[in-house]
Amino acid sequence: MVSSDPAIWIAAFFTIAATSYAFRDNIVFKFAENTFIGIAAGHAIVMGVKNIRDYGWAHIMNGEMIYAVVFVLGIMLYFRFSREYYWVYRYPIAFLVGNGVGISIRAGIHSDFIKNIAATASPIIAATPLDTVNNILIFVGCVTALSHFIFTYEGIHKGTIGWIPKVGRWMMLLSFGASFGNTVMTRFGMYQGRVLFLLRDWLGVV
Amino acid sequence: MDYKRDIPLVITFIVGVIAVMDYYTTFSAVKETFTIIKNWGVVLQAFALGLGAANLFRVHGKRISDRKTSEWYFSAWLLFMLIVFVVVGLGTGQFEASSQYKWIYNAIFLPLGATMYSSLAFYMAIGAYKILRARNIDSFLLFATAILVILGNTPIFPATFPAFFYTREWIFTAIVGGAYRGIRIGIGIGAVVIGIKTLIGMETGYLGRR
Numbered sequence: 001m002v003s004s005d006p007a008i009w010i011a012a013f014f015t016i017a018a019t020s021y022a023f024r025d026n027i028v029f030k031f032a033e034n035t036f037i038g039i040a041a042g043h044a045i046v047m048g049v050k051n052i053r054d055y056g057w058a059h060i061m062n063g064e065m066i067y068a069v070v071f072v073l074g075i076m077l078y079f080r081f082s083r084e085y086y087w088v089y090r091y092p093i094a095f096l097v098g099n100g101v102g103i104s105i106r107a108g109i110h111s112d113f114i115k116n117i118a119a120t121a122s123p124i125i126a127a128t129p130l131d132t133v134n135n136i137l138i139f140v141g142c143v144t145a146l147s148h149f150i151f152t153y154e155g156i157h158k159g160t161i162g163w164i165p166k167v168g169r170w171m172m173l174l175s176f177g178a179s180f181g182n183t184v185m186t187r188f189g190m191y192q193g194r195v196l197f198l199l200r201d202w203l204g205v206v
Numbered sequence: 207m208d209y210k211r212d213i214p215l216v217i218t219f220i221v222g223v224i225a226v227m228d229y230y231t232t233f234s235a236v237k238e239t240f241t242i243i244k245n246w247g248v249v250l251q252a253f254a255l256g257l258g259a260a261n262l263f264r265v266h267g268k269r270i271s272d273r274k275t276s277e278w279y280f281s282a283w284l285l286f287m288l289i290v291f292v293v294v295g296l297g298t299g300q301f302e303a304s305s306q307y308k309w310i311y312n313a314i315f316l317p318l319g320a321t322m323y324s325s326l327a328f329y330m331a332i333g334a335y336k337i338l339r340a341r342n343i344d345s346f347l348l349f350a351t352a353i354l355v356i357l358g359n360t361p362i363f364p365a366t367f368p369a370f371f372y373t374r375e376w377i378f379t380a381i382v383g384g385a386y387r388g389i390r391i392g393i394g395i396g397a398v399v400i401g402i403k404t405l406i407g408m409e410t411g412y413l414g415r416r
Contacts, residue, residue, distance in 0.1 A: 141384020
């Protein structure tokens with residue numbers, strides 16, 4: 001039975017409108033596209049105001065007046081539009097960049113660097129022959145892929161050891177192919193969810 | 207000292223060093239300072255969203271006032287939807303918890319977001335058709351694993367021949383696991399090097415050209 005809920009009808013309309021671009025660019029898709037951008041921006045602003053209240057204003061209300069500084073920094077961001085006082089905008093941006101860079105250095109060292117080296121440096125001989133082969137492949141894949149990005153020593157890409165980065169390149173191509181296949185199937189899986197919504201929630205035929 | 211350029215560099219250095227120190231030390235003063243920095247970061251990011259919204263109004267407002275393109279009314283509609291969502295979210299004082307906000311979110315934002323995201327599958331499939339050709343060994347390797355993973359993820363194939371499922375699992379365990387580890391280690395080294403260069407003022411792109 002076809003749904004009588006207006007929210008379902010609107011959702012169904014926008015689902016079809018967003019899909020219509022698969023055939024060709026059209027006015028219905030443009031309508032859906034602009035609706036999405038407008039609402040996404042509105043959603044971001046609402047969440048932003050909520051964060052200002054929870055992480056800034058609430059502290060000032062608790063007597064932590066140091067949080068007043070961040071409101072001044074926040075207003076300083078809007079000097080981005082001034083030709084004369086553009087430099088004022090650099091202060092809050094410098095703060096954001098410092099914070100982001102500091103956190104990314106921590107993450108880079110810990111999650112990307114140490115954790116992956118530790119995981120690769122585990123014993124190669126495993127309980128089953130297949131696991132042992134897998135461990136060897138993981139080790140070879142990791143080391144050769146890493147060698148492909150060594151640009152400070154050109155010799156590694158030539159001569160007798162030139163095969164090492166080449167194997168790394170092949171391992172990466174195999175991985176990119178697998179990731180591509182996985183992404184395609186994930187998106188198709190998501191699209192099945194939208195089709196199911198149309199057939200089940202909207203039209204009630206399944 | 208040039209207050210227009212040097213002070214921002216000092217701010218970046220101090221904030222960045224505190225963020226790193228927070229992870230590697232146990233001093234309570236550092237921990238407390240970094241908590242404040244983290245909260246300030248969230249608030250500043252929220253202010254920066256306002257900057258984005260102001261820019262959106264500037265660009266689309268100009269498009270509406272000029273009416274040079276035939277599609278200016280889409281810009282008007284975009285700004286209208288933005289205002290509606292902000293008014294509903296802030297007007298109730300409950301932000302995303304209000305029932306009106308949830309209604310618009312579930313009826314418009316959620317289906318549009320999910321469909322826009324998943325519709326890319328069509329373009330990826332077209333791209334795969336055009337690009338995945340075994341012209342040489344490199345493209346053959348890319349093609350081979352892509353096809354095996356797609357077949358392994360399509361229910362009918364593993365249901366008929368379970369080997370498809372195991373092959374897909376093996377590709378992700380042994381091949382993807384190893385190569386991506388190498389890439390991740392490279393990313394880690396790159397992030398640290400770029401981070402240090404930014405902290406010591408060797409990367410100043412974020413200050414702008416003016």
